[in-house]
Amino acid sequence: MVRWRAGLRRAAAIPVLGLLSGAVVVLSSGTASASNAELVVDYACTGGVAETGPVNIRTTLSIPTTVSVGQPLSLDWKIGYLDGTRFGSPHFFAPQGEVSVTGNVQLTGGWEGVLQPKGSLSQAGPLQPDSQLQLPEAISDSAHTTRAAKVKVTPQTLYVDFTPPAGEVVVNDDDARVQYETGAWQNLNDRPEHQNNHHHDIHRAKDKNATASMEFTGTGIEYIAQRDFRAGRVRFYLDGEETTPAYIDASKEDDGTPTSYANKGGLTLWSLRGLPYDKYRIQVVNDEQGKWAQLDAFRVITEELTSPPPQYRATCTLVSTPVSVDVTIGGSATPTGGGTPDPTGGSTPPGNGNPPLPACSPTPTPTITPTPTATPTPTATPTPSPSPTCTNPPNQGGGGKTPVPPTPTPSKTPTSTPAAKSTPKPTITATVTVTPTRATPTTPQVTVTPKGGADTGGGSAEQPGLALAGAGSAMVFGSVLGGVTLLRRRAAHARGRK
Known part of the structure; x- marks a missing residue:
């Protein structure tokens, strides 16, 4: 008996190892089916924050190839610079300017529409003209799925916007x-600290019509100068047009009384706000001969903007060959013919505009019921009872259920009605196809990289691992049974010899 058991263990050892190796193959082949398609798409961007020349960016769009009804169809789009070209700041700005990227993904087939993945990134520090702008690492968007369909997903144009931060930037009088x-303007540096001039300097002119100007971009501008009894009236022009208020007199107080101050600097004497965000040119003109026209600084105002300024938008067009991905939205099975279930128990024929077919209703069943073939006779006593009965003829009335009353068949022997069997639901198979818009691109610019495991060459419908597991299992049981039979015969032969 000991020898028999040892032989049994030896006979079973090798087939068990085969079973374990078959399980590994199942796991390996099970991971070969990719759940996402990744499209690597290159763009060239022009205009707006790409004003100095085309900026090249590379994007990777991740698209799920199969989605269940009720789950979101989510798109994730990674963004990055492709080479040394960069988006640049259009002007001077305080910290927290925002770069935003908006994508456009066309949906066709089972759905028609556009998804717009979006993402943004605030710039950490202050900006100067042509300062490099940082891009958000990724943008995303999703759509709610409500029914089974096959949808073609095609990435299209990208847009890069810049939104200036709300804030103020002071431009000193000696800024470039x-x-x-016009006029003889004196540049007075190293003014005493108690005069409170910005950067301790100021420009001053006594000639009538002496003019100083500056271009700025924002929603407002302020004029900073000294209040002084020796100063006079200056006028302001915005893009060549007289402003409101049109002038100020630095020799007077706010209430119009003459001032007694001398060199009281750092004061905001005139302000213009509430402009549409844009580029402007401000001019300060001396209106009185022999009186001081002064300029200490300008303060550029940018109020909070509700949307990015259109003049900063860069448009990014495809450099790669356009590519589409088919996404299968899988859901529960529909009735034969494609009808939609109705809450009352009927169904709605698809697309023909007819009202829902009537639901099954209880129909009185006579005491004599149909007798199935080869059914044993039960001992139960027949009693009248209502019993709803309904059949579903294939492809009639748009696939809806049509109530059909049962036809009673007389029988001398009452029998019970067999239980109805449920019809199995069809299985929805999801597939993905990556289809370039032109047959054979000269240089492949778009790559499709499946996630989730190595590509074994088998599609989602192929299961070589399961077949191998079944074959391995059959070999195991065959080998074990053969070994057991052999050992039993040997033991019986040994006992006969004794």
Whole structure:
């Protein structure tokens, strides 16, 4: 008996190892089916924050190839610079300017529409003209799925926007952006600290019509200068047009009384706000001969914007060959013919505009009921009872259920009605097809990389691992049974010899 058991263990050892190796194959082949398709798409961007020249970016769009009804169809789009070209700041800005990217993904087939993945990134520090702008790493969007369908997903144009931060930027009188157009303007540096001038300097002119100007971009502008009894009246022009208020007199207080101050600097004497965000040119003109026209600084105002300025938008067009991905939205099975279930128990024929077919209703069943073939006779006593009976003829009335009353068949022997069997639901098979819009691109610019495991060459409908597991299992049981039979015969032969 000991030898028999040892032989049994030896006979079973090798087939068990075969079973374990078959399980590994099942797991490996099960991971070969990809759940996402990744499209690598290159773009060239022009205009707006790409004003100095085309900016090249590379994107990777991840699209699920199968989605169950009720789950979102989510798109994730990674964004990055492709080479040394960069988006640049259009002007001087305070920190927290925002770069946003908006994608456009066309949906066709079972659905028609556009998804717009979006993402944004605030810039950490202050910006100067042509300062490099950082891009958000990814953008995303999703659509709610309500029914089974096959949808073609095609990435299209991208847009890159810049939204300036709300805030203020002070431009000093000796900044290169300030131009002294006419008149003899004195540049007075190292002013005493108690005068409170910005950067301790100021420009001053006594000639009538002496003009200083500056171009700025924002929603407002303020004029900073000294209040002084020796100063005079200056006028303001915006893009060549006289403003409101049109002038100020720095020799007077706000209430119009003459001032007694001398060199009281750092004051905001004139302000213009509430402009549409845009680029403007401000001019300060001396209106009185022999009186001081002064300029300490301009303060550029940017109020909070509800949307990015259109002049900063860069448009990114496809450099790669356009590519589409088929996404299968899988759901529960529909009745034969494609009808939609109705809450009352009937169904709605698909697309023919007819009202729902009537639901099954209880029909009185006579005491004599149909007798199935080859059914044993029960001992139960027949009693009248209502019993709803309904059949579903294939492809009639748009696939809806049509109530059909039962036809009683007389029988001398009452029998019970067999239980109805449920009809199995069809299985929905999901597939993905990546289809370039042109037959054979000269240089492949778009790659499709499946996630979830190595590509074994088998599609989602192929199951080589399961077949191998079944074959391995059959071999195991065959080998074990053969070994047991052999060992029993040997033991019986040994006992006969004794």
